[in-house]
Amino acid sequence: MAALRRIGCLLVPRFAAAAAVRAEPALASRPLAVLDDARPARMVIEASPEARALGVAPGMTEAAAQARPGGVICRERVPAHEAAAQQALLEVGVVHSPRVEEAGPGEVYLDVAGLGALFGDEPALARRLVQRARDARLPTRVGLAGSRVAARLAARRAAELACIPPDADALHLRPAPIALLDLSLEMARRFARWGIRTLGELADLPGRDLYERLGPEGARLQALARGEDPRPLDPWRPPPRFEETRELDWALDNLEPLFGLFTECAEGLCARLAAQALAADRFEWSCRLTARPGETPRTVDGAFVPPVPTHEARAVMAVLRATLTAEPPPAAVTALTLRAQPVRVPASQEPLDGDRRPSPRTLAETVARVIALVGPDNLGVPVLLDTHRPGALRLEALQVPSSPLPSPPGGRGTETFPSLPAAGEGGTLALRRCRPPRPAQVRLIGGRPVHLRAAGLAGPIVASAGPWRSSGDWWLESRWASDEWDVELADGTLGRLAHDGSAWVLEGIYD
Amino acid sequence: MAIATESLPPPGWGLEGSAASLLEVFPRGQLSEIVGPRSAGGSSLVTSLLARATAAGELVALVDGSDAFDPAGAAAAGAALRSLLWVRAGRRPDRACRSAELLARSSGFAWVVLDLSTDPTEPYERRLSSLGAATWIRLQRAVRDMPTRLVLHAPRHLAGSAAALVLAVARGPARWMGAPRPLRLEGLGSRVEVVRARTFPPTSQPSPRAKEWEITWRL
Numbered sequence A: 001m002a003a004l005r006r007i008g009c010l011l012v013p014r015f016a017a018a019a020a021v022r023a024e025p026a027l028a029s030r031p032l033a034v035l036d037d038a039r040p041a042r043m044v045i046e047a048s049p050e051a052r053a054l055g056v057a058p059g060m061t062e063a064a065a066q067a068r069p070g071g072v073i074c075r076e077r078v079p080a081h082e083a084a085a086q087q088a089l090l091e092v093g094v095v096h097s098p099r100v101e102e103a104g105p106g107e108v109y110l111d112v113a114g115l116g117a118l119f120g121d122e123p124a125l126a127r128r129l130v131q132r133a134r135d136a137r138l139p140t141r142v143g144l145a146g147s148r149v150a151a152r153l154a155a156r157r158a159a160e161l162a163c164i165p166p167d168a169d170a171l172h173l174r175p176a177p178i179a180l181l182d183l184s185l186e187m188a189r190r191f192a193r194w195g196i197r198t199l200g201e202l203a204d205l206p207g208r209d210l211y212e213r214l215g216p217e218g219a220r221l222q223a224l225a226r227g228e229d230p231r232p233l234d235p236w237r238p239p240p241r242f243e244e245t246r247e248l249d250w251a252l253d254n255l256e257p258l259f260g261l262f263t264e265c266a267e268g269l270c271a272r273l274a275a276q277a278l279a280a281d282r283f284e285w286s287c288r289l290t291a292r293p294g295e296t297p298r299t300v301d302g303a304f305v306p307p308v309p310t311h312e313a314r315a316v317m318a319v320l321r322a323t324l325t326a327e328p329p330p331a332a333v334t335a336l337t338l339r340a341q342p343v344r345v346p347a348s349q350e351p352l353d354g355d356r357r358p359s360p361r362t363l364a365e366t367v368a369r370v371i372a373l374v375g376p377d378n379l380g381v382p383v384l385l386d387t388h389r390p391g392a393l394r395l396e397a398l399q400v401p402s403s404p405l406p407s408p409p410g411g412r413g414t415e416t417f418p419s420l421p422a423a424g425e426g427g428t429l430a431l432r433r434c435r436p437p438r439p440a441q442v443r444l445i446g447g448r449p450v451h452l453r454a455a456g457l458a459g460p461i462v463a464s465a466g467p468w469r470s471s472g473d474w475w476l477e478s479r480w481a482s483d484e485w486d487v488e489l490a491d492g493t494l495g496r497l498a499h500d501g502s503a504w505v506l507e508g509i510y511d
Numbered sequence B: 001m002a003i004a005t006e007s008l009p010p011p012g013w014g015l016e017g018s019a020a021s022l023l024e025v026f027p028r029g030q031l032s033e034i035v036g037p038r039s040a041g042g043s044s045l046v047t048s049l050l051a052r053a054t055a056a057g058e059l060v061a062l063v064d065g066s067d068a069f070d071p072a073g074a075a076a077a078g079a080a081l082r083s084l085l086w087v088r089a090g091r092r093p094d095r096a097c098r099s100a101e102l103l104a105r106s107s108g109f110a111w112v113v114l115d116l117s118t119d120p121t122e123p124y125e126r127r128l129s130s131l132g133a134a135t136w137i138r139l140q141r142a143v144r145d146m147p148t149r150l151v152l153h154a155p156r157h158l159a160g161s162a163a164a165l166v167l168a169v170a171r172g173p174a175r176w177m178g179a180p181r182p183l184r185l186e187g188l189g190s191r192v193e194v195v196r197a198r199t200f201p202p203t204s205q206p207s208p209r210a211k212e213w214e215i216t217w218r219l
Helices: A015-023 A049-053 A062-066 A079-094 A122-135 A148-157 A169-173 A185-194 A199-203 A207-214 A216-225 A255-275 A313-326 A360-374 B013-024 B042-055 B071-076 B093-106 B123-129 B133-143
Strands: A007-011 A032-035 A044-047 A073-076 A100-104 A107-111 A141-145 A161-163 A242-252 A279-289 A299-304 A333-343 A379-384 A393-396 A426-428 A431-445 A448-454 A457-472 A480-489 A494-499 A504-510 B031-035 B060-064 B084-088 B111-115 B149-154 B163-177 B184-197 B212-218
Touching: A007 A079, A007 A122, A007 A148, A015 A032, A015 A044, A015 A079, A032 A049, A032 A062, A044 A062, A062 A073, A079 A100, A079 A107, A079 A122, A107 A148, A122 A141, A122 A161, A141 A148, A148 A161, A148 A169, A169 A199, A199 A216, A207 A216, A242 A255, A255 A279, A255 A313, A255 A333, A279 A313, A299 A313, A313 A360, A360 A379, A360 B084, A360 B093, A379 B071, A426 B042, A431 A494, A448 A480, A448 A494, A457 A494, A457 B163, A480 B184, B031 B042, B031 B133, B042 B060, B042 B071, B042 B111, B042 B149, B042 B163, B042 B184, B042 B212, B060 B093, B071 B084, B084 B093, B093 B111, B093 B123, B093 B133, B133 B149, B133 B163
Parallel strands: A032 A073, A141 A161, A426 B212, B031 B149, B031 B163, B060 B084, B060 B111, B111 B149
Antiparallel strands: A007 A107, A007 A141, A032 A044, A100 A107, A242 A333, A279 A299, A279 A333, A379 A393, A379 B084, A431 A448, A431 A504, A448 A457, A457 A480, A480 A494, A494 A504, B163 B184, B184 B212
């Protein structure tokens, strides 16, 4: 006889708000709205029951939420607080069951079969789970049932805890809405077209016809609707700690021996990562500095993100060397630490049509060597910022796709010859930016620029158009405004000038 | 007889075909060169290459020797910036060349573009002159037998015989909207000429007429 399957669901309703209250207990029982971090118009993403009672709802702007009477408190979402709350919820599960699955933010499943001898009957276990979660400052609902879907349903509908008896999952699931199955948009639309709204209606459909229309996914969804959940839990394990530390008997004030010790740490870390088929997508280093007697030792630290997850000690050291050479520790070092944030890099099939996909290892090493040449701040993928300020951007690490890159139009066989683009074909005119913008002297007649003098560029202006006025961040200290002009010099040079109210600058040259 | 409608080309097919042809001009495993004075359209041609290559899903590295690249303009031209590695070499042509050599040797990038075009500050021009012929030979050898296209953008012909393809970009007339008083800069005309094409197969040599063509860059 198959062993009886029993699943527990720990569910934290309104998880982001619960995480905020956990980090700041004074917010408990207060009307709280959690905001996203999109500036300037931040939106409410979650509201506590007290705030909902005042009319605050997700999707409102921060200003609209604060305009509600009753003193709504707004807090920005903090991913670190949510990660800590999630970790606490997982730990509540782990101390009760060896098999725990992380299903999403504020949602954890655990295998509770056979725990009766340890914690008593199921209601007693559920009460204990609720109490432990409350001790971790997480208002959690607990549901126990024979499948994940039923346990989640029980937790959603419970005030605090609910247990569905064995073999009663299907009965309890029948009236539940079909949205409980986390359907894809396409599948939800299809069921809506068919008029299927509850799990009972889905369970009653002829299985063969459903399979013919939806394939294996249809059969899986119907099994879930009937309370059948054969998939085993995907066990969560506490993240391993990848850290190497060297405590020194004497202080080091020279970079080369320091690099030697960091190399030892990097090789040790990378060997451990490789042994577990892992790589690291972030490395953190720190150096403890010497201090005078009676003073607390100071620490300098930093972090870097390799362009691709790596366990190559050489690539790690290339970046670390460049970083420490550019900015050496300000005093002798008495201890050093190197940490790695592990990630699992899935194995992938090599492409059959050649080597179009870069080798992550070679690429990581190459990029590390280029970083050593130009510095870590001068290399990356440009990301445009959400502003109209000219030239606003930041650099991010290159993420190489794990799947093969698609072939260009025409494929490999078309590269034999050189057909030229059609006459008259066009594109977008590019601007070569001056970084920083060059100070310029501009003579005006009738409010229009007629002569330009800047570093390496001078002459009469034969045509101009403008001013194109732009401004932004007027609500911040860093507000900006400028009038831009497109100009053509007598020698044919096309440039862009800008005037910020006090001085002229050359922003760039059209080329 | 019914016409199989699926066999008809989708809208815009012809445009895509001509865009792809521009990419095919540059040979794989060779050093190519785009040369031209400022405001001639060389950077627009480079941006167009970046846009078309990244849109085709290829990984591109841009080594920016004069820190003049405008990502916003490239995005407006259709470049997928997430597939573009931008290396800012800080107006050090020697570092830029070394970086391009490393990237070309890695075979990880479908395109490596080395932009040494000058800006209005003149000391940079003197540094360019200090780069010896060995630099270009090294670059050419770095990319040889690799699936990478290495493109050098410079104010004048620098790479000598190491370049398999040299495109000279000449300045055409600027286009202004509104007369007699200009209201808006509309764009720029460029004339591009193939002045050296070592790797073109003899059977498919472009006709003399096709070796020179006009491009209009629009703002």
